[in-house]
Amino acid sequence: MVSLKDISAVCGVSVATVSKALNNHKDIGEETKKHIKQVAKEMGYLPNSAAKALKTNRTHNIGILFTDEAHNGLTHDYFASVLDSLKQTVEAHGYDVTFINSSRKWPNRMSYLEHARYRGFDGVVIANVNFYDDEVEELAGSDIPLVTIDKLYANRIAIVSDNVNGMKDLFTYIHEMGHRRIAYIHGEPGPVTQNRLTSFYRTAEEFSIEVPDCYIKESAYRDTEGAGRATKELLKLKTPPTCIIYPDDFSCYGGINVINKMGLRIPEDISVAGYDGIRIGRHIEPQLTTIRQDTDRIGAQAGKKIISLIEKPKSTVIEQVIISGELYKGATVGKI
Amino acid sequence: MVSLKDISAVCGVSVATVSKALNNHKDIGEETKKHIKQVAKEMGYLPNSAAKALKTNRTHNIGILFTDEAHNGLTHDYFASVLDSLKQTVEAHGYDVTFINSSRKWPNRMSYLEHARYRGFDGVVIANVNFYDDEVEELAGSDIPLVTIDKLYANRIAIVSDNVNGMKDLFTYIHEMGHRRIAYIHGEPGPVTQNRLTSFYRTAEEFSIEVPDCYIKESAYRDTEGAGRATKELLKLKTPPTCIIYPDDFSCYGGINVINKMGLRIPEDISVAGYDGIRIGRHIEPQLTTIRQDTDRIGAQAGKKIISLIEKPKSTVIEQVIISGELYKGATVGKI
């Protein structure tokens, strides 16, 4: 590996001069600068990120925490898309993305925070984690520049999908289609579920629709089995709902299966709606009625914010950025 | 940040001793060792990865190249699963995973190889790239420890899904179900397509089945539209096939849509089969008949191999590891 020293030898100048020339400092003569750059290129010089980091305390590396206890992290459509977009955004600014090791197996493993410090990440983005994990809290409570997705922490920037208006729009549309008996199978507790559920009730109230308790069920996100069971229970009620909202598109398919097996037709006999807007949903008939979360913007905003936080901490406003989703009408909610 | 120096000050020993103690060198007294470790823990000491890397030329960081020109990288079920498994494997051994920046936007961007050197990755894993990219070739031709997935390079370890036997098993099953007019819509050219296509023809020959040229179509992977068009063309033939094999599960749904729209039933009127074994395929009725690629093992093997290559380069055998898939019978291929 060719280093500054090698270049300095060839050019007959000091390493200091080479360093400054390559970094475009103004106190190096144009001539020398050009020459040094030329030689550096010819010799195939590459900076050493470790040395750079050691000296400057900046790594140009962003840690991302993406736990997948249920082996769900990367294969989770929503988060994979967000990560993809985040990655593109920060990479366009010269930052790299490194996963914060979430392995529980490594013997001398560090906590998330320790790991982030060890690697010297300039900033950290948290997504799709068990927010009630002590280590996550520790990380969120540290002094590392940090952006979270879909979860708020005190004095931290959060990019959140607008679950409140999303659910409201969905409900409103369903209502417009004439439905009055609307059930909601919600996901496990957490900030996302909380917002959707609250919005669900509030919107129902606005339309003066009463929602019997038995219309509200819980089934884990992306659990098709659970969604199927809940669907069965709902349909067995004396007055079953005419439309069921699911925790997400994936589990919606669990419901659809059960419905099909019972010999009911969608949307003639029963309507269903998902949440997320996963890609496949628009490619299978009938197209899913759902709220398409804007993963592109969520990821891009998270990227912009973390970089801003790193590069101009003073002028970066700590806020909660709400990204609205979009109703996709599909064909699984029918007119009544 | 507390450093070795701080600890040495507190313990009244030299930094050399502290370093050795923490790294368990045998030439430090048990007493001292214990004491130093104790103090280090109390002071919240964390090693500085940059300094370590600078000195040792080892980063414990693995670069992964995962281009997604079509915005397809992370949201690609197959590769996302492989990456997930890879990540888990290497993390369990104390390695981190960093994406090799694939942004074309960054002004002074480096080539993949340059980037890998700049970051000092101990090893690199390549997946899902445009293999004909010059930069990929450059990387593959370098001296960096490297493992590729689903693509062979000279003198490089490759983990490849067994597309030959996969296609053979799939074809055989379809044949067993009584089909004799079998069409294949294959993906864009590349090693994977090549293997499947060859295997398709060879297996057909074994069963003495002639495949008219018009039964072979091309449509990009994961392109539902294209698959739909190809399906339409196939079904318009004077003697249409009784079964269609698709590039992958995703595009299979594109075909299914068209078939449904034409008023045909699956599998009574026409059979279809995918490839990959994406999760949703088992959760939507009718369940997809497909070859489930063993992403868990592919990722794990890639992880094991790259670590082995890094840690014991001499004794690591350079080979092509073939991971067999599994026929998932589903319900989209019917008996004839």
Add this chain to the structure above:
DNA sequence: GATAATTACGAAAACGTTTTCATAAAATGT
């Protein structure tokens, strides 16, 4: 009890940068 072997530790150099400060040379002003 002298010599040899072992054990425990430290001094210092090195890894490849960046940055501060000093200084020599050139340009400018009078």
Add this chain to the structure above:
DNA sequence: ACATTTTATGAAAACGTTTTCGTAATTATC
């Protein structure tokens, strides 16, 4: 012609480690 400012460069320290080699003290050997 001299003083002053500007411009271009370099020496050296520092970042936090690891590692080699030296050495003093202890233990073993005969």
